[in-house]
Amino acid sequence: MTRRIKLTGLIAALLVIFLPSFTLAQEVNFGVSPAEVRINDLPPGGTAEFELTIHNKDAIAHVFTFTAFHPPEEERREGRAEFPDDSWISFSSPEIEVAANSQANVTVTVSIPQEQEWAGEDWETWLGVAAESSDLLGVKLYVRLLVSTTPAAGGKSNRGVFAGIAVAIVLLGCGVYYYFRRKAKPE
Amino acid sequence: MKVVITSIVVATILALISSLPALAQASSTITIIMTGVNQISIRLDKTQWPLGNVTSDTQYETSPPIEWCTLTVEGNSNVNTFILGDDAEWVDNPSAYKWTLSTDGTNGENVYGLRFRISGDTTRGPLGDGYVPITKTESEFWPYAGGSGSSLAPGDTKQFGLRLLTPTYFVGGRQMQTQITISAVAA
Numbered sequence: 158m159t160r161r162i163k164l165t166g167l168i169a170a171l172l173v174i175f176l177p178s179f180t181l182a183q184e185v186n187f188g189v190s191p192a193e194v195r196i197n198d199l200p201p202g203g204t205a206e207f208e209l210t211i212h213n214k215d216a217i218a219h220v221f222t223f224t225a226f227h228p229p230e231e232e233r234r235e236g237r238a239e240f241p242d243d244s245w246i247s248f249s250s251p252e253i254e255v256a257a258n259s260q261a262n263v264t265v266t267v268s269i270p271q272e273q274e275w276a277g278e279d280w281e282t283w284l285g286v287a288a289e290s291s292d293l294l295g296v297k298l299y300v301r302l303l304v305s306t307t308p309a310a311g312g313k314s315n316r317g318v319f320a321g322i323a324v325a326i327v328l329l330g331c332g333v334y335y336y337f338r339r340k341a342k343p344e
Numbered sequence: 345m346k347v348v349i350t351s352i353v354v355a356t357i358l359a360l361i362s363s364l365p366a367l368a369q370a371s372s373t374i375t376i377i378m379t380g381v382n383q384i385s386i387r388l389d390k391t392q393w394p395l396g397n398v399t400s401d402t403q404y405e406t407s408p409p410i411e412w413c414t415l416t417v418e419g420n421s422n423v424n425t426f427i428l429g430d431d432a433e434w435v436d437n438p439s440a441y442k443w444t445l446s447t448d449g450t451n452g453e454n455v456y457g458l459r460f461r462i463s464g465d466t467t468r469g470p471l472g473d474g475y476v477p478i479t480k481t482e483s484e485f486w487p488y489a490g491g492s493g494s495s496l497a498p499g500d501t502k503q504f505g506l507r508l509l510t511p512t513y514f515v516g517g518r519q520m521q522t523q524i525t526i527s528a529v530a531a
Contacts, residue, residue, distance in 0.1 A: 188385030192421040192530035197375040205374050212383065214418075231489075232424070232529070283529060291521065292391035294413065298384050299529035 185296045187219065187255075188212040189286045193301040194265075200307045202271035208262045209300060211286060213255040221255060223248045223263060224285040226299060233281045234303060240282035245269060246302075252289070269306060276309035385419030386528045393506065401451065404508045410463045410474070412505040415526060422495040422531040425485040425502075429458050429478035432522035443511055443520060449477030450509065457509035458524070462486060462502055475507055478524060485526060495531035 189211055196205045211221050225243040249264035269275050283299035390413040406412035417423055434441040449457040458478040465474040486502055487493040
């Protein structure tokens with residue numbers, strides 16, 4: 158019994174959880190605008206760019222990092238599907254330092270691959286902005302990014318239209334050719 | 345020869361005329377709608393919990409237990425908030441030793457539990473005591489499914505506290521650190 162108590166005492170010795178930090182800041186306070194971005198009619202193969210503004214309301218400078226996050230279905234706007242691939246979203250910089258009581262912009266680029274399978278979709282993903290910190294509590298703010306691509310029907314029917322036009326042109330060309338040839342033939 | 349040239353010219357004109365609508369469609373406008381006036385922002389008035397030495401299989405609570413930290417909604421956007429925990433890592437060598445965060449607030453060997461309780465919540469959580477496990481999966485902070493609360497509006501506050509349950513066994517003498525992230529998205 159005594160051995161057990163000693164062992165427990167040893168295990169418990171000098172363990173510190175949640176590293177105490179001696180920085181004066183005991184608060185985290187920042188904002189991001191806009192809170193929501195909608196991109197409509199983005200065609201497969203197309204690119205769209207917009208800016209996020211980070212407002213550092215603290216009395217000290219902070220480094221902010223950016224990530225994309227897939228929200229669960231119940232948190233997405235109605236009719237929105239999960240964004241297929243985070244690599245289609247890029248930030249002008251993975252992190253940015255914002256001075257005390259000031260603001261800075263980061264450019265976000267959304268690029269959709271050329272494949273027609275990405276046409277006619279309504280997606281949602283969240284762009285996370287977090288202040289780097291070693292404190293126990295951290296804050297992350299999400300911007301809703303809603304992306305809608307141009308309808309698929311146009312792209313698919315275009316192929317048929319182009320084929321039909323090509324055939325019609327060939328036929329018309331032949332017709333015109335034979336008409337003139339016949340006309341030019343001596344009686 | 346004249347006939348052939350005429351035929352080609354006719355065919356080319358036809359091709360150009362017929363492709364005009366397709367060209368027009370390819371240069372359609374991408375619309376980006378940014379809700380520019382909306383800024384998302386939350387503030388925490390406390391970010392550190394320096395516990396000091398802890399013993400195994402013991403429960404620790406912030407002081408005061410459920411009004412330790414105040415979350416304030418700033419900016420001008422209503423928000424839904426979430427909470428996310430992580431493993432606690434050895435500060436000197438994070439890859440060498442850690443405490444795994446449990447999925448239900450309980451503990452085990454090198455497994456620790458974290459829970460939060462929002463002031464006023466008396467029946468929430470698996471034990472019906474208001475305490476909700478914090479896990480490595482982002483889960484609802486406020487509002488929550490099954491609750492009567494709604495999204496937080498600018499100026500709204502929520503007070504909460506934390507409860508830590510140390511592992512039943514851990515290696516002593518090591519300083520451990522973790523982070524809990526409170527996140528927000530426009531409602």
